[in-house]
Amino acid sequence: METSEEGITVQNRQPKPKWLRVKLPTGESYKKVREIVSEHKLHTICESGNCPNMGECWGEGTATFMILGNVCTRSCGFCNVATGRPEAVDVFEPARVAQSVSLMKVKHCVITSVDRDDLADGGSEIWAQTVNSIRRKSPETTLETLIPDFMGKWENLQRIIDVKPEVVSHNLETVRRLTKQVRIQAKYDRSLEVLLRLKQAGLRTKSGVMLGLGETEDEILETIDDLISVQVDILTLGQYLQPSPKHLPVSEFVTPERFEKYREIALAKGFKYVESGPLVRSSYHAEKHLF
Numbered sequence: 178m179e180t181s182e183e184g185i186t187v188q189n190r191q192p193k194p195k196w197l198r199v200k201l202p203t204g205e206s207y208k209k210v211r212e213i214v215s216e217h218k219l220h221t222i223c224e225s226g227n228c229p230n231m232g233e234c235w236g237e238g239t240a241t242f243m244i245l246g247n248v249c250t251r252s253c254g255f256c257n258v259a260t261g262r263p264e265a266v267d268v269f270e271p272a273r274v275a276q277s278v279s280l281m282k283v284k285h286c287v288i289t290s291v292d293r294d295d296l297a298d299g300g301s302e303i304w305a306q307t308v309n310s311i312r313r314k315s316p317e318t319t320l321e322t323l324i325p326d327f328m329g330k331w332e333n334l335q336r337i338i339d340v341k342p343e344v345v346s347h348n349l350e351t352v353r354r355l356t357k358q359v360r361i362q363a364k365y366d367r368s369l370e371v372l373l374r375l376k377q378a379g380l381r382t383k384s385g386v387m388l389g390l391g392e393t394e395d396e397i398l399e400t401i402d403d404l405i406s407v408q409v410d411i412l413t414l415g416q417y418l419q420p421s422p423k424h425l426p427v428s429e430f431v432t433p434e435r436f437e438k439y440r441e442i443a444l445a446k447g448f449k450y451v452e453s454g455p456l457v458r459s460s461y462h463a464e465k466h467l468f
């Protein structure tokens with residue numbers, strides 16, 4: 178064990194249990210997605226997040242595009258996206274993403290972004306333009322937007338509401354007690370308010386929580402209740418994996434059986450759809466969340 182400058186305890190990385198081992202990505206469809214992503218200079222959260230599902234998702238032609246650059250103004254302890262001062266907004270990005278979605282013939286498209294707290298609009302204009310561009314070029318494609326909290330500037334959230342994505346997700350990421358450590362600049366209650374406002378606007382909402390960061394079972398159940406209290410429709414629960422030794426350590430590898438137990442509890446409490454398992458990520462099997 179050692180301690181980082183921020184005072185966060187960093188453990189030596191634990192070996193992964195067998196249920197987290199996945200095959201390396203291969204195959205023609207995977208290669209095609211990779212070519213389109215690099216040719217159009219796109220950013221994907223699949224790569225930035227070292228997602229273990231790339232072989233499966235990219236092999237099926239699904240990828241989660243990350244807009245507004247690849248440098249984030251926040252420094253969450255779990256996230257592998259670079260923190261710093263982002264470059265100027267690229268006004269051609271919405272068209273490039275739309276072109277790629279069309280080339281890839283994506284049926285259901287997930288878009289996310291870095292946080293752009295440096296911009297007055299929080300990046301919401303580019304968000305809206307991206308959704309509109311995809312709709313113009315691929316009218317059959319359905320959309321999930323995985324959005325930031327816009328620092329509670331509700332006029333920016335309104336731009337997302339106005340373009341009415343089929344699913345809008347905003348991740349709580351962790352339980353209330355750990356939020357300050359895991360999502361340093363975020364607030365648990367502000368995220369709940371984002372989700373409530375989306376629901377009050379009549380949208381289908383979704384949220385994700387990572388397990389294995391040191392939360393207790395009671396805290397997980399409390400988080401499930403909090404998400405139900407703001408009428409979230411879809412819940413994803415997955416295992417946190419430490420992207421590098423600089424990131425928060427994994428405190429526990431939650432077994433597939435416990436994930437299944439939480440899935441059953443969450444469904445009984447009223448979620449319409451629950452994806453819960455060690456390899457689940459917010460955008461995993463996203464096409465199923467349209468119901």
Ligand code: SF4
Binds near residue numbers: 226229235240458462
């Ligand atoms: S689960 Fe999401 S982030 Fe991971 S590869 Fe699939 S689409 Fe990308």
